[in-house]
Amino acid sequence: MINFEYIRASSVKAAVDALAKNPTGKFIAGGTNLIDLMKRGVTAPTRLIDINDLPLKQVEETTDGINIGALAINSEVSENELIKNNFPLLSMAFAAGASAQLRNMATVGGNMMQRTRCSYFYDTTMPCNKRQPGSGCGALQGHNRMHAIFGASDKCIAVHPSDMCVALAALNATVSISGPKGNRKIPFTDFHRLPEDKPELDNTLQKGEIITGVLIPKNNFNKNHYLKIRDRASYAFALISVAAALEMDVDTIKKVNIAMGGVAHKPWRMTEAEKFLVGKKATRENFSKAAELAMKSAKGYGHNNFKLKMAPIAITESLMIATGIV
Amino acid sequence: MDKNCKNESRRDFLKKSTALAALAAASPALVKAGENDERIAALFEKIPLNLEINGKAYSLTVEPRVTLLDLLREQLHLTGTKKGCDYGQCGACTVHVNGKRINSCLSLAVMNEGKKITTIEGLADGDKLHPMQDAFIKHDGFQCGYCTPGQIMSALACINEGHANSRDEIREFMSGNICRCGAYPNIVDAVLEVKKGGQSS
Ligand SMILES: Cc1cc2nc3c(=O)[nH]c(=O)nc-3n(C[C@H](O)[C@H](O)[C@H](O)COP(=O)(O)OP(=O)(O)OC[C@H]3O[C@@H](n4cnc5c(N)ncnc54)[C@H](O)[C@@H]3O)c2cc1C
Ligand code: FES
Numbered sequence A: 001m002i003n004f005e006y007i008r009a010s011s012v013k014a015a016v017d018a019l020a021k022n023p024t025g026k027f028i029a030g031g032t033n034l035i036d037l038m039k040r041g042v043t044a045p046t047r048l049i050d051i052n053d054l055p056l057k058q059v060e061e062t063t064d065g066i067n068i069g070a071l072a073i074n075s076e077v078s079e080n081e082l083i084k085n086n087f088p089l090l091s092m093a094f095a096a097g098a099s100a101q102l103r104n105m106a107t108v109g110g111n112m113m114q115r116t117r118c119s120y121f122y123d124t125t126m127p128c129n130k131r132q133p134g135s136g137c138g139a140l141q142g143h144n145r146m147h148a149i150f151g152a153s154d155k156c157i158a159v160h161p162s163d164m165c166v167a168l169a170a171l172n173a174t175v176s177i178s179g180p181k182g183n184r185k186i187p188f189t190d191f192h193r194l195p196e197d198k199p200e201l202d203n204t205l206q207k208g209e210i211i212t213g214v215l216i217p218k219n220n221f222n223k224n225h226y227l228k229i230r231d232r233a234s235y236a237f238a239l240i241s242v243a244a245a246l247e248m249d250v251d252t253i254k255k256v257n258i259a260m261g262g263v264a265h266k267p268w269r270m271t272e273a274e275k276f277l278v279g280k281k282a283t284r285e286n287f288s289k290a291a292e293l294a295m296k297s298a299k300g301y302g303h304n305n306f307k308l309k310m311a312p313i314a315i316t317e318s319l320m321i322a323t324g325i326v
Numbered sequence B: 001m002d003k004n005c006k007n008e009s010r011r012d013f014l015k016k017s018t019a020l021a022a023l024a025a026a027s028p029a030l031v032k033a034g035e036n037d038e039r040i041a042a043l044f045e046k047i048p049l050n051l052e053i054n055g056k057a058y059s060l061t062v063e064p065r066v067t068l069l070d071l072l073r074e075q076l077h078l079t080g081t082k083k084g085c086d087y088g089q090c091g092a093c094t095v096h097v098n099g100k101r102i103n104s105c106l107s108l109a110v111m112n113e114g115k116k117i118t119t120i121e122g123l124a125d126g127d128k129l130h131p132m133q134d135a136f137i138k139h140d141g142f143q144c145g146y147c148t149p150g151q152i153m154s155a156l157a158c159i160n161e162g163h164a165n166s167r168d169e170i171r172e173f174m175s176g177n178i179c180r181c182g183a184y185p186n187i188v189d190a191v192l193e194v195k196k197g198g199q200s201s
């Protein structure tokens, strides 16, 4: 690993200022993604700004929901009673991610900012528009078993690897951001972006900004499930994951939010399927129909064609488990 | 000192630095970023670090890029903690920081200022092994033994976290520790026995 300057920030403002003074610097939180990428030469910041002393570790109830600090630790949020009772979908998604050790290190902000696990992005001898804009996409004609089936471009077919983010997209969370120009809030679903012709940008965070937290609004989702399909039973990234949250009135669906992971450059909300299901009964037939609608814009790239078959089954399955049909 | 002279001395400094090899191996863009940084000398500075490891206080100086794992193994010769992958993928490097299990290969040593670290060397009481160490021996919880220090540190945390209530739960919460020899069933036996004995670290 190339050496770098290391400083510790004591306030959000100090952190933002420290980054402004060194645009080739980066924040470091848990370090579980950044140090990995630095060791492999994928990124080489000249300054690391340690943000672990910032007072952003809270998991607190507010009048309209819950406020989670950007530095809250993944395992602690996952096991927090407020989260387990009111946002079980989020607990399930956390528990499905990485390993117990990594969850003890990873932060909420770091999880949102984690880069793709595309092997062409990791291998610095290979072309990758995300790592080196203009060099091409190795995955497009290459080994793309893990890659996107929704919203990809001919510049990049990488997926966002997070589990937590899929649940937060389904729960209509909001991201709190602080930066040189002040504070702002954006919907979680607008935080990550599609690759289009700028795959080097994973999200809409602007230069010099820091994530300060995530707000999740109260909900009445009484049926939830996070289904994760992977190459081994645990400690592996999702091939496909489905976060399903439903508000049921006996057996009629009053409200439903569904998001998918492992299929796109961002957590993939399935609004058409959601619209279809509102007012319908929770049955396998309705869920399969919704899954069919959700798959309309899907496209395979060869090695990942199996996802075209697996995804609708996963959607149906997750909705069925959530509603207790299976 | 004139401008040339200043540049000269910086180059000399770089030549001497062990980091030169790393810079040379990096992509041209990275080298350029390094050369452009007027304060490059500062980048190679060691910084002070205070830690408590296995109950003993240490005052050290380390380069920022040194991981907690490399500090333990290379600088302090606590080689019980193993390096399997160096990328967070195997769990061989598992240690406890303030009582929580983490992968020491993905933590910079300097990020642990003021913290209490426990490694496999910190478990036994003189010649008397920790009950988890005994249980691994009794149940044949290893073959080559390379993953074992990480397994044992993780197993203790697994019990302390309350995640050792069934074989399935143990398997799930021990999944961050890979064993190439496949000693998994025996590792689960060892964890279950210690859990039932009401032991913790
Ligand atoms: C072997 C392995 C398996 C894994 N498996 C999974 C999995 O199954 N599912 C899953 O979801 N994840 C998985 N992960 C990824 C893990 O969840 C992420 O590495 C972790 O969430 C990153 O958080 P961190 O705090 O460690 O981030 P860091 O590594 O500290 O930072 C990551 C990036 O975020 C930036 N950053 C951090 N905090 C902020 C902030 N507040 N504001 C702005 N920028 C910020 C940093 O500058 C850096 O660029 C795995 C990781 C490993 C190594
Ligand atoms: S050496 Fe740290 S996880 Fe493998």
Ligand code: FES
Binding pocket: B141, B142, B143, B144, B145, B146, B147, B148, B178, B179, B180, B181, B182, B183
């Ligand atoms: S005992 Fe050999 S790797 Fe586990």
